[in-house]
Amino acid sequence: LLCFSFLGFDAVTTLAEETKNPKKTLPKAIYATTLIGGLLFVAATYFAQSIFPNFNAFKNPDTAIVDIMIYTGGNFLNSLFVSVVVTSATASAIASGGSGARILYAMGRDNVLPKRIFGYVSPKFQTPIFNILIIACVAMSAVFLDIATATSFINFGALFAFTFVNLAVLIHYFVRQKQRSPKSIILYFLLPLIGTGITIWFMTKLDIHSLALGITWMTVGFIYLLYLTKMFKERPPELNFAEQKEEFDVKLVQ
Secondary structure (H helix, E strand, O other): OHHHHHOOHHHHHHHHHHOOOHHHHHHHHHHHHHHHHHHHHHHHHHHHHHHOOOHHHOOOHHHHHHHHHHHHHHHHHHHHHHHHHHHHHHHHHHHHHHHHHHHHHHHHHOOOOOHHHHOOOOOOOOOOHHHHHHHHHHHHHHHHOOHHHHHHHHHHHHHHHHHHHHHHHHHHHHHHOOOOOHHHHHHHHHHHHHHHHHHHHHHOOOOHHHHHHHHHHHHHHHHHHHHHOOOOOOOOOOOOHHHHHHHHHHHHHO
8 A cells, every 4th residue: 555655756756857857856756756756645543543534443544535525524625635636636647647658658768568569659739648548548447456455566566666676776886886875875785785775675575466467477578578689699779878869959940
């Protein structure tokens, strides 16, 4: 539930190439999103618990917030809350769809995925329209999922990714660049090591559905990697940041 609630704060990084001064702007955006979201979760939970402390009285935990709204402000407050939920859910869906489509476009542009489909940009709308439609079709599968199943599907990928993000920091700065000052040891060794340990510990708590789906998806990805590298005889495609920056600067000037 924790991963499901907080996942997505890193999605702003997918728009790095469209962001002015992304090295400074995006880290601030990530921290701000995490802190603001965390404060909202804590505040909402605190006040809900204060107003309705007997959580055992809820008939259905998934709709407990509706009971709280009706208890607090009647049908008016409940209707207002539903309106806010629908609006925020729509905004969240647009942001998630945009970030997912952007990732697919970058992979298609760099020939990690078939460029004809995933690297295509609509001349009329100037957007990766095929990717948006693919993301929309995948998102529609949520109609057939309950919250428990959706949570189990998401958590494996999130925890697996966060584990390797922490390891990447440790290997890049502490091992390869040999940054071994007292500050660097804390930032690039201790904190990533603690983060890796926590995410691995969380992975051991996942249910069988998460593990089964995650292992299956990893297997599919590994097979595709074998195909892409011709059984590791070639290096996988890499993003040329310098080239993309020049292309972006040209678009800005135009």
